[in-house]
Amino acid sequence: MVLKLKKQHFVAVLLFVGLGVVGLLMFNFFETVPPQISVFPDPKGYLPIQKVFKISFFEKGRGLRAIDIYLVQDGKRYYLLKKSFPWTFQKGSQQMQETVKLTIAPAKLGLHDGTATFIISASDCSLWHWGKGNCAERKYSVIIDATPPTIEVLTRSHNVAVGGSALTIYRASEPLESQGVKEADKYFFKGYLVKGLYLCLFAYPYNAPPDMLLRVFGLDKAGNKGEGGFYYHIIRRRFKPDKIRITDSFLHAKMPDFWNVYPELQGKYLETFLKVNTDLRQRTNEEIKRICQISNPYPLFEGAFVRMKGATRATFGDRRSYYYHGQKIGTSVHMGVDLASVAHAPVPAANNGVVVFRGFLGVYGNAIIIDHGIGLFSLYGHLSSFKVKEGQQVTKGEIIGYTGATGLAGGDHLHFSMLVQGYYVNPVEWWDGHWVKTHILDKMKKTGVLP
Numbered sequence: 001m002v003l004k005l006k007k008q009h010f011v012a013v014l015l016f017v018g019l020g021v022v023g024l025l026m027f028n029f030f031e032t033v034p035p036q037i038s039v040f041p042d043p044k045g046y047l048p049i050q051k052v053f054k055i056s057f058f059e060k061g062r063g064l065r066a067i068d069i070y071l072v073q074d075g076k077r078y079y080l081l082k083k084s085f086p087w088t089f090q091k092g093s094q095q096m097q098e099t100v101k102l103t104i105a106p107a108k109l110g111l112h113d114g115t116a117t118f119i120i121s122a123s124d125c126s127l128w129h130w131g132k133g134n135c136a137e138r139k140y141s142v143i144i145d146a147t148p149p150t151i152e153v154l155t156r157s158h159n160v161a162v163g164g165s166a167l168t169i170y171r172a173s174e175p176l177e178s179q180g181v182k183e184a185d186k187y188f189f190k191g192y193l194v195k196g197l198y199l200c201l202f203a204y205p206y207n208a209p210p211d212m213l214l215r216v217f218g219l220d221k222a223g224n225k226g227e228g229g230f231y232y233h234i235i236r237r238r239f240k241p242d243k244i245r246i247t248d249s250f251l252h253a254k255m256p257d258f259w260n261v262y263p264e265l266q267g268k269y270l271e272t273f274l275k276v277n278t279d280l281r282q283r284t285n286e287e288i289k290r291i292c293q294i295s296n297p298y299p300l301f302e303g304a305f306v307r308m309k310g311a312t313r314a315t316f317g318d319r320r321s322y323y324y325h326g327q328k329i330g331t332s333v334h335m336g337v338d339l340a341s342v343a344h345a346p347v348p349a350a351n352n353g354v355v356v357f358r359g360f361l362g363v364y365g366n367a368i369i370i371d372h373g374i375g376l377f378s379l380y381g382h383l384s385s386f387k388v389k390e391g392q393q394v395t396k397g398e399i400i401g402y403t404g405a406t407g408l409a410g411g412d413h414l415h416f417s418m419l420v421q422g423y424y425v426n427p428v429e430w431w432d433g434h435w436v437k438t439h440i441l442d443k444m445k446k447t448g449v450l451p
Contacts, residue, residue, distance in 0.1 A: 030126060030127050030128050031061035031062060031124075031126050031128065031134075032126070032128050032134060033060060033061055033134060034122075034124065034134035034135055034136040035057055035058060035059045035064060035122040035123070035124050035134070035136045036057070036058040036059075036136065037055070037056070037057055037058075037120055037122055037136050037138050038055070038056045038058075039053060039054070039055050039056075039120065039138065040053065040054045040055075041053070043118050043140040043142060044140055044141070044142070045142065045143065045221075045222075046142065046143050046144075046145050046221055046222035046223065047104060047106055047116070047118070047142045047143070047144045047145070047146075047222065048145060048146065048220075048222040048223040048224045049105065049106075049107070049146045049147075049148060049224050050103060050104065050105045051103070051104050051223070052101065052102065052103050052104075053101070053102045053104065054099065054100075054101050055069065055099070055100050055101075055102060055120060056097065056098070056099040056100075057097060057098045057099070057122045058096070058097045059094075059095075059096050059097065059122075059124050060096070061124055061125075061126055061134075062094060062124055062125035062126045062133075063085065063094020063095050063096055063124060063125045064085050064094070064095045064096070064097075064098060064122060064123075064124060064125070065084065065085055065087065065123045065124055065125045065133050066082075066083065066084040066085065066122070066123050067081065067082075067083050067098060067100075067120075067121070067122045067123075068081070068082050068083075068119075068120075068121045068122075069081040069082075069100075069102065069119070069120050069121075070082075070119055071104075071106070071109065071111060071116050071117065071118055071119070071142075072116060072117040072119060073111050073112070073114070073115075073116040073117075073144070078109045078110065078111060080102055080104060080109075081100060081102065083098075085098075085125075087125050094125060105146075106144045106146050107146045111144055111146075112144070113144050113145055113146060113147060114143070114144055115141065115142070115143055115144070116141075116142050116143075116144050117139055117140070117141060117142070118139070118140040118141075118142050119137065119138070119139050119140075120137070120138045121135060121136065121137040121138075122135070122136050122137075123135045123136075143222070145220065145221070145222035145224060146222075146224070147224065148220070148224040148225060148226045149172050149173050149174050149176060149218050149219075149220045149224060149225075149226035150172065150173040150226055151170050151171070151172050151173075151179075151216055151217070151218050151226045151227075151228055152170060152171050152172075153168060153169075153170045153216055153228070153230040154169045154170055154171065154197070154447050155167065155168050155169045155170075155230075155443050155446075155447070156231065157231075158230065158231060158232035158233065159232070159233045159235060159439070160202075160203075160204045160232060160233070160234060160235065161204065161234075161235040161236075161237055161426065161429075162204055162206060162208070162234065162235065162236055162237050163203075163204065163205070163206035163237065163239070163316060163317050163424075163425060163426050164203070164204055164235070164425055164426050164429055165201060165202070165203055165418075165420050165425045165426075165429060165430075165439075166201070166202055166203075166204070166232065166439065167199065167200070167201050167202075167439065167440050167443055167444075168181060168200050168202065168216065168230060169197055169198065169199050169200075169443055169444070169447045169449065170191070170197070170198050170200070170216055170230075171196065171197050171198065172198065172218050172226065173226075174220055175220070175221070176198070176218040176219060176220055177219050177220060177221055178190075178218070178219045179191050179198055179200075179216075179217065179218035179219065180200050180202075180216075180217070180218075181200050181202040181214055181215070181216055181217075182214070182215060182217055183208075183212045183213060183214050183215070184213070187205065187208070187212070187423075189201065189202035189203065189375065189420065189421050190375065190421060192295075192297045192298070192373075192374045192375070193297065194297065194298055194299075194374075194449050195448060195449055197447055197448075197449060198218075199299070199374050199444070199449065200216075200375075201374055201375050201376055201420050201421070202214070202420065202421075203420040203421070203423040203424075203425045204234060205423050205424075206239065206316075206317050206333065206335075206424070207333075210234075210236075212234075213229075214229075214230070214232060215227055215228065215229055215230075216228055216229075216230055237317075239316075239317030239318060239319055239333075240315070240317075240318055240319070241318070241319045241320075241321065242314065242318040242319065242320045242321070242334070243320075243321050243323065244320055244321065244322050244323070245322075245323050245324075246273065246322050246323065246324045246329065248269070250410055251269035251270060251272075251273055252269060254273075254408065254409075254410070255269045255272040255273060255276075257406075257407075258272055258275075258276050258280070259272065261276075261280060262275055262276075270324065270329070273329075273330075274329065274330060276363065276408060277322065277330050277332060277363075277408070278330065280362050280363055281332060281362070281363050281408075283362060284361060284362030284363050284364060285335075287361065287362065288361070288369070288379065288419065288422060289422030289423075290422075291356060291357050291369055291377075291422075292369070292371075292375070292377050292419050292421055292422035293421070293422060294356075295371050295373060295374060295375045295376070295377070295421070296353075296354065296371055296372075296373040296374070297373070297374070298373050298374070299372070299373040299374050299376075299444070299449075299450075300351075300352045300353050300354070300371070300372050300373035301351040301352055301353065301372040301373065301376065301396075302351065302352055302396065303351075303396075303433065303436060303437075303441070304430070304431060304432065304433035304436045305350040305351045305378070305396075305418075305427070305430040305431055305436075306348050306349070306350050306351065306396055306397055306431075307339070307350075307416075307427075307431045308339050308341075308345070308347055308348060308414055308416065309339075309341055309345075310339040310340050310341030310345065310413075310414070311339070311340055311341070312337060312338070312339060313338040313339065313340050313413055314334050314337065314338035315334070315337055315428075316334065316335065316336060316337055316424075316426045316427060316428065317333060317334065317335075317426070318333070318334035319331070319333060320332045320333065320334055335417055335424040336379070336381070336415050336416050336417035336418075336424065336427060337415075337416050337417075337427050337428070338413050338414070338415055338416075339413060339414045339416060340403070340411070340412065340413035340414070341403075342412075343403070343412045344384050344385075344402045344403060344404065344412070345402065345403045345412075345414070346399045346402055347380055347383065347399065347400055347401045347402060347403060347414055348396075348397045348398065348399055348400070349370060349378075349394040349395065349396060349397065349398045349399075349400050350370070350378045350396070350416070350418075350430070351370075351372050351378070351396045352372065352393075352394070352395050352396050353370040353371050353372040353373070353378070353393075353394060354370065354371045354391065354392070354393050354394070355368060355369070355370055355371075355388050355389065355390050355391060355392045355393075355394060355400070356369050356370065356371045356377070356390065356391075357369035357390065358386055358388065358389060358390045359390075360406075361381065361407070362407065363381075363407050363408040364379070364381030364382060364406075364407045364408075364415060365381060365382045365383065365404070365405075365406025365407025365408070365409060366381075366382070366383040366384065366385070366386070366401075366404065366406045366407070367379060367380060367381045367382075367383060367407075368380045368383065368386065368388065368400055368401055370394060370400075375420055375421040376418070376419075376420060377418070377419040377420075378416070378417070378418055378419075378427075379415075379416070379417040379418075379419065380400065380401065380414060380415070380416060381407060381409075381414070381415035381416075381417070382403065382404055382405060382406050382407050382409040382412075382413060382414065382415050383401040383402060383403065383404050383406060383414075384401075384402050384403060384404025384405075384406065384412075385401055385402050385404070386400070386401045387399055387400055387401050387402075388400045388401070418430050
């Protein structure tokens with residue numbers, strides 16, 4: 001009886017050990033979790049002329065066995081990568097992860113424009129599924145577009161002064177997601193689609209390098225880039241120096257207006273001026289550029305722009321040097337034209353447009369910005385009061401406010417600026433009816449944008 005019990009106990013132990021061994025084998029060699037696959041960027045959508053993907057494979061069990069990456073089009077496979085890894089019993093020596101960087105150029109693989117399937121698969125070294133292991137697969141429906149857009153510039157003459165504006169009109173062989181005129185990675189001017197053509201107002205900034213190379217470019221939905229040069233002529237010009245004497249009476253009269261911006265400088269008149277003339281001026285220009293990034297996609301202006309009546313007190317591009325008690329304390333560039341007549345003179349809207357800003361604007365004090373369409377804006381600074389609201393449509397000559405001395409102004413006057421997509425340009429051009437006709441309106445009429 002005792003022997004029989006011992007035998008049964010031995011069989012139970014043996015069975016328990018056997019089950020443990022089987023369980024261990026199942027855990028180590030028959031795990032059921034497939035590998036993980038991550039892809040960047042998301043392959044959904046288009047495959048352009050060339051695109052780079054980073055594909056990572058992660059395995060937590062027995063390690064990776066094989067990875068396959070390929071495209072399928074018209075029932076045929078086009079392999080991009082086919083790789084296998086050695087199977088091993090030794091834990092810790094398996095390939096647990098793999099990252100590949102693939103550059104896909106569909107045309108070089110022999111694929112044509114059209115639909116295709118992008119497939120990424122991976123299997124592990126588990127003995128599950130009768131030794132085949134666990135498999136993971138990602139499938140993406142893609143559209144192959146390996147044909148770059150062609151851009152044809154329709155306007156032939158582009159004479160642009162330093163600090164001035166110009167208009168180019170072009171068309172593309174297909175709809176573009178992004179397009180415009182650019183110079184390397186520093187300057188970019190967006191074009192606007194009007195009646196099937198792209199209109200791009202661009203500026204030659206006053207501080208741009210003399211050898212700036214402008215080009216027209218466009219990106220299609222797939223990300224293919226079309227790019228080309230166009231004829232333009234740069235008219236060089238010099239900007240005059242302007243010496244401004246800062247007095248104690250000016251500091252005492254104007255600097256308290258800015259202590260709500262810089263409360264830590266209260267009572268420090270000269271320090272406040274230095275801060276306003278540098279930090280606040282920069283912040284003001286950044287805010288103006290932000291405001292001017294969204295514009296009506298159709299030209300709202302008609303003909304030459306209206307100039308407020310009055311004497312010119314300062315011109316565009318003046319290189320200002322500030323002196324206090326005979327010592328130079330700072331510099332700035334005057335980015336507009338100062339006009340003065342009588343105190344609280346009525347200020348007309350320079351042309352048709354929409355008021356996109358009305359309020360306090362840093363060094364310009366009370367200011368209004370009007371959008372005239374296709375990236376063109378006018379700015380009215382140092383106002384004493386407003387007659388329009390933000391979002392209001394205005395017509396050329398309509399009174400929008402009254403001159404004043406708000407902001408960093410030494411006396412009652414209007415600071416008037418013109419901007420192309422946030423870049424200051426010379427207002428004198430836009431006041432000139434002949435210049436507007438030959439450089440802007442005639443181009444629109446010849447290409448059919450305007451009747």
